[in-house]
Amino acid sequence: MVTQDNARPGPRTAGVARVLAIASAPAGALLVAAIPLLFGRIDDKPVLTLGPAMAAVSGWLRGLADGSSFVYVYGTTKWNFFDTAPTYFMVSFAYVALAGSIGLAIGTTLGLCLRGRAARVASSVLGTLYAVPDFIMAIILQMATLLTLDLAGFKLGKISYDPAGGYILALPLALLTLYPLAFAFRTALRKSVEAEREPFAVFALAKGLSVGTVRVRHVGAAVIPAIAYELPTLLGIMQANLFMAEYVFSLPGITRFLFQAAFSGRQPGWIERYQYSLAATILLGLMILYLAAWCFFRLALSLVRRALTGER
Amino acid sequence: MNARLASGLALLALLVVVAVFPAAFTSYPFGYSDTMRSVETPLGTEWRFAPEAPSAFYLFGTDQYGYDILTRIVYGLRWTLACVFTVAAARTLLGGALGSLRALMRRPGSDSGVSPLAGIPSFVIAFFALYPFTINSPWQGWRLFLFQCAVLSLLDLGPVIGATAAKTSAVLAMPFVEAARSAGAGGAWVFRRHALPFIAEELLESFADQTVAVLQMVGRLGVFMLFIGGTAMTFSPPLLNSAQGEIAGLIGLYRARLLASRWMLAFPLASYMVVLLAARLVASGLRERERRRRRVYEAR
Numbered sequence: 194m195v196t197q198d199n200a201r202p203g204p205r206t207a208g209v210a211r212v213l214a215i216a217s218a219p220a221g222a223l224l225v226a227a228i229p230l231l232f233g234r235i236d237d238k239p240v241l242t243l244g245p246a247m248a249a250v251s252g253w254l255r256g257l258a259d260g261s262s263f264v265y266v267y268g269t270t271k272w273n274f275f276d277t278a279p280t281y282f283m284v285s286f287a288y289v290a291l292a293g294s295i296g297l298a299i300g301t302t303l304g305l306c307l308r309g310r311a312a313r314v315a316s317s318v319l320g321t322l323y324a325v326p327d328f329i330m331a332i333i334l335q336m337a338t339l340l341t342l343d344l345a346g347f348k349l350g351k352i353s354y355d356p357a358g359g360y361i362l363a364l365p366l367a368l369l370t371l372y373p374l375a376f377a378f379r380t381a382l383r384k385s386v387e388a389e390r391e392p393f394a395v396f397a398l399a400k401g402l403s404v405g406t407v408r409v410r411h412v413g414a415a416v417i418p419a420i421a422y423e424l425p426t427l428l429g430i431m432q433a434n435l436f437m438a439e440y441v442f443s444l445p446g447i448t449r450f451l452f453q454a455a456f457s458g459r460q461p462g463w464i465e466r467y468q469y470s471l472a473a474t475i476l477l478g479l480m481i482l483y484l485a486a487w488c489f490f491r492l493a494l495s496l497v498r499r500a501l502t503g504e505r
Numbered sequence: 506m507n508a509r510l511a512s513g514l515a516l517l518a519l520l521v522v523v524a525v526f527p528a529a530f531t532s533y534p535f536g537y538s539d540t541m542r543s544v545e546t547p548l549g550t551e552w553r554f555a556p557e558a559p560s561a562f563y564l565f566g567t568d569q570y571g572y573d574i575l576t577r578i579v580y581g582l583r584w585t586l587a588c589v590f591t592v593a594a595a596r597t598l599l600g601g602a603l604g605s606l607r608a609l610m611r612r613p614g615s616d617s618g619v620s621p622l623a624g625i626p627s628f629v630i631a632f633f634a635l636y637p638f639t640i641n642s643p644w645q646g647w648r649l650f651l652f653q654c655a656v657l658s659l660l661d662l663g664p665v666i667g668a669t670a671a672k673t674s675a676v677l678a679m680p681f682v683e684a685a686r687s688a689g690a691g692g693a694w695v696f697r698r699h700a701l702p703f704i705a706e707e708l709l710e711s712f713a714d715q716t717v718a719v720l721q722m723v724g725r726l727g728v729f730m731l732f733i734g735g736t737a738m739t740f741s742p743p744l745l746n747s748a749q750g751e752i753a754g755l756i757g758l759y760r761a762r763l764l765a766s767r768w769m770l771a772f773p774l775a776s777y778m779v780v781l782l783a784a785r786l787v788a789s790g791l792r793e794r795e796r797r798r799r800r801v802y803e804a805r
Contacts (some may be wrong), residue, residue, distance in 0.1 A: 218621035224623060237643050306778040324785055326721045328728045332756070332774065335763060352763075425619045433626035433725075440728060441760070450641055451629075452729060456636070463766025471635075 219477055221234045223250050226473035245274055249469040256470065267454050267470040270369065274474055282478060284360050285446035288438065289431055289486045292366055294493065296373030301416060303410055304381025312382060323375035327434045331441040334364045353443040360445070365438040372434055376427050381416045388415035406421065417498040421491060428486050434481065447482065507797070510790025516783035524583040531576040535750075540571035565772040568759065574769060576777045581750035585780060587750070588654060588723060588733045593656035600665025601708045607666065608673030609696060611791045627660045628725040635726065640736045645748070647664035649735050650768070661718060665711050672707045676700045707794060713788035714778065720781055727757030752776050 233242035256262030265276035342350040438450035455472035555571035565574035623789035709786025747754040
């Protein structure tokens with residue numbers, strides 16, 4: 194009889210499957226970008242047309258040789274993706290890295306330190322905030338800022354990006370910090386409560402180490418791998434949050450650029466000016482952003498764990 | 506029934522009543538617009554122009570085209586609820602079926618870890634798929650609505666499939682299932698009589714969770730001007746409108762009026778929050794019910 198355990202793939206098979214999944218992901222991005230081209234109109238009725246989508250994908254692949262895949266039109270001017278996009282990527286990455294680092298640091302610290310009633314209150318407050326969708330939270334932050342400015346009598350305030358100011362704004366940073374903070378708090382609290390009951394933590398306390406030292410050096414070190422394990426999920430949430438933050442606060446990031454430039458020709462009726470090559474390139478860029486953020490946080494968490502345990 | 510589940514169901518029932526009988530909750534018909542009206546005051550005739558702030562005449566005010574916001578919300582609510590329930594039900598049934606099948610084929614799946622495709626949120630894929638059809642769509646009303654629901658139903662199936670597969674696998678590994686198999690029960694019998702009652706509970710919880718997830722996705726699409734029921738857009742003159750007034754879409758539509766006419770955004774936002782609250786209460790109440798049942802079961 195085949196059991197559940199022997200039906201599972203071995204580590205080697207799983208590793209190969211993961212490499213294949215990563216290698217085939219760019220094809221996924223090219224296909225997602227081609228979705229709007231899958232349908233045409235005949236007699237004002239939508240019909241499935243594979244031709245334009247396949248032509249766009251093959252055109253993009255052919256354009257890799259001469260670089261034409263990376264040329265796009267914005268307004269009436271032709272631009273090269275590599276001339277303009279690095280700044281957008283840097284802004285997006287800065288927000289993910291900064292907000293994620295702040296959120297993970299505060300959330301993990303709270304999860305490690307708070308117990309009893311304080312933990313229940315924090316859990317309830319953060320759970321409620323986490324339940325509010327990102328776009329609603331963004332609008333609430335803007336509304337609250339406007340109300341505060343009105344009440345304080347200030348006539349001028351900034352609730353979205355303008356080119357005259359800096360790239361890092363308080364409101365989108367607060368929005369993007371909230372979700373990793375709540376996520377890290379929940380994970381850290383659950384894992385640290387479990388770890389406190391483990392023999393290694395009980396033994397350390399019995400040997401006379403202080404509660405604070407055990408929490409940091411023993412329990413903290415056990416919490417970090419749990420957060421690292423949850424990173425793919427957290428980064429997926431943060432990518433979605435990034436779309437909302439950049440769009441609502443008009444940040445010059447890569448996700449806003451997708452809607453601003455690739456879909457710039459919102460014509461009444463149809464999408465004659467949809468720029469497939471730009472959309473495909475940005476989607477590939479989003480994957481790179483996701484992987485870069487994953488590497489960044491894995492490295493950061495690994496360094497934190499080493500600092501906590503004193504391992505080299 | 507616990508308090509959260511009871512209050513969530515009561516709130517949801519109230520919302521369904523509003524959605525089914527919108528005319529009972531507003532004085533104006535669907536699509537009513539009033540860009541200019543005269544009011545007799547002691548000082549003489551006074552002219553009021555859209556957008557009008559909330560008053561006794563228009564409780565939630567009007568928008569820049571003279572549409573009564575209250576009327577838009579009560580008529581739009583049916584689209585919101587219909588979309589949320591249809592997509593959540595479709596995802597639960599489809600995901601539940603695929604998850605059960607995976608477990609029965611003894612492929613419960615494993616955590617795939619980091620995948621670059623996770624860098625593209627599902628609402629972005631929904632945007633790409635719905636964009637050609639939603640803006641000035643050749644399809645109107647229910648036809649477009651069903652297409653939008655079908656697209657949204659096919660996204661985010663992974664968590665439902667995974668949860669159902671895990672639950673089914675766990676049930677199939679239980680001693681009473683082994684006992685039934687030893688007594689000669691076939692696969693179909695075991696699934697129908699032993700696994701399904703447990704999976705049904707899981708699916709009910711999953712359905713409630715999906716209502717929340719769908720509400721979020723519909724809201725996100727609304728921010729990018731893709732409205733359930735269709736987006737009407739012209740460039741000359743520049744006009745943008747939600748064809749059916751679905752309330753998550755109204756938030757996206759009126760977001761730009763945050764500085765000048767806050768009521769236009771505040772009331773749809775509050776309505777959306779009420780729907781979200783109802784869905785969250787039901788989801789959380791169902792989980793609480795399951796926890797209590799498990800405690801009772803373990804105590805025995």
